[in-house]
Amino acid sequence: MNNxxxxxxxxxxKKVFSHEDSDKVIIEFKDDATAFNALxxxxxxxxxxxxxxxxxxxxxxxxxxxxxxxxxxLKNENIMIAKKIKVIPLEIVLxxxxxxxxxxxxxxxxxxxxxxxxxxxxxxxxxxNDPILTKERIELMNIISSKDLDLIIDLTLxxxxxxxxxxxxxxxxxxxxxxxxGYDFKNKILLGDEISPDNCRLWDLNQKNDTIVSLDKDRFRxxxxxxxxxxxxINRRINEFI
Numbered sequence: 001m002n003n004x005x006x007x008x009x010x011x012x013x014k015k016v017f018s019h020e021d022s023d024k025v026i027i028e029f030k031d032d033a034t035a036f037n038a039l040x041x042x043x044x045x046x047x048x049x050x051x052x053x054x055x056x057x058x059x060x061x062x063x064x065x066x067x068x069x070x071x072x073x074l075k076n077e078n079i080m081i082a083k084k085i086k087v088i089p090l091e092i093v094l095x096x097x098x099x100x101x102x103x104x105x106x107x108x109x110x111x112x113x114x115x116x117x118x119x120x121x122x123x124x125x126x127x128x129n130d131p132i133l134t135k136e137r138i139e140l141m142n143i144i145s146s147k148d149l150d151l152i153i154d155l156t157l158x159x160x161x162x163x164x165x166x167x168x169x170x171x172x173x174x175x176x177x178x179x180x181x182g183y184d185f186k187n188k189i190l191l192g193d194e195i196s197p198d199n200c201r202l203w204d205l206n207q208k209n210d211t212i213v214s215l216d217k218d219r220f221r222x223x224x225x226x227x228x229x230x231x232x233x234i235n236r237r238i239n240e241f242i
Contacts, residue, residue: 012038013051013198019081023185029055029078029194035221037126042220049078050231051196056080057238058163058195065162067155069191070182085182085192088144089124090133092152094160095176099201111212117160119153124180151189152181159191167202170237172215175201197231 005017005026012034017026029048034041052074059071070082095102098112102120121138122130133141138149156179167174177200180193193199197216204213214222215230 013048014194019084023084024072025082025084026075027052027080027082029080033198033217033220033227035217037129040221044220044228046228047231050228050235051194051198052078052080054196054231054235054238055194057242058166059191061166061242062159062162062191062195065158067159067162067191068188070184082192083184083190085184085190087124087180087182087192088152088189090138090143090152090180091122091124091130092156092179092181093120093122093176094118094156094179095120096160096164097173097175097201099175111210117157119156148189155181155189155191163195163200168205170234170241171205172234172237173203173205175203177201197234202234 005019007015007017008025009016013030013032015028015030017028019026029052031043031045031048032041033044033047056071056074059069062069063071070085072081072083074080095118096114098106098108098114099110102108102118103110121133121135123133123143124130135146135149138144139146144152159179160174160177163177164174177195179191179195179199181189182192184190200216201214201218202216204215207213214224215234217227219225219227219230
């Protein structure tokens with residue numbers, strides 16, 4: 001990245017730089033993979049590019065369905081231009097199928113299709129290990145107004161309908177996903193971060209039996225191998241469909 005741009009923030013998977021326009025930022029996707037709150041780390045060549053390309057296409061689909069997002073355009077294969085937002089320190093997780101932490105914390109069996117989508121909200125705080133929050137705790141901590149929280153939940157449910165349908169069209173089951181939101185300079189809530197196999201659980205529907213084939217970060221979490229191949233397959237299906 002050119003030195004004239006100031007590094008504003010570096011996360012586990014992305015770097016955010018300043019832009020000539022103060023209402024915009026430049027987001028560079030890294031090849032790093034992390035799991036279990038960065039206790040497990042690795043680098044995969046080409047991962048940043050794939051996540052950037054996949055995110056851009058999905059943001060475009062969401063924007064065409066009237067979902068407000070921070071995405072503006074791709075600069076190149078691993079850099080996007082986005083609206084500058086003040087990130088709300090909440091991670092919104094929507095689950096369509098029981099898997100992962102939900103099954104560890106409840107008696108629900110993995111693979112159970114939920115009667116309706118479940119939304120879990122977590123505090124975005126590595127030091128506290130991203131604890132799950134209630135609406136009352138969010139109110140108590142004064143993170144966001146109840147009106148804005150309701151808006152975020154409503155947007156998340158709408159996004160789920162759009163993404164579930166889209167992924168089904170390319171033979172993928174959307175098991176669950178994580179979203180982050182923020183305020184733009186007009187104080188409008190926008191969907192931020194990324195939508196990629198890093199923060200979505202996606203199972204291949206092309207399997208003839210009930211075998212679960214993950215095409216997402218679980219390939220890294222669970223030492224299944226083939227992470228780049230899985231991400232490349234998702235990118236290929238998206239491009240073929242669009």
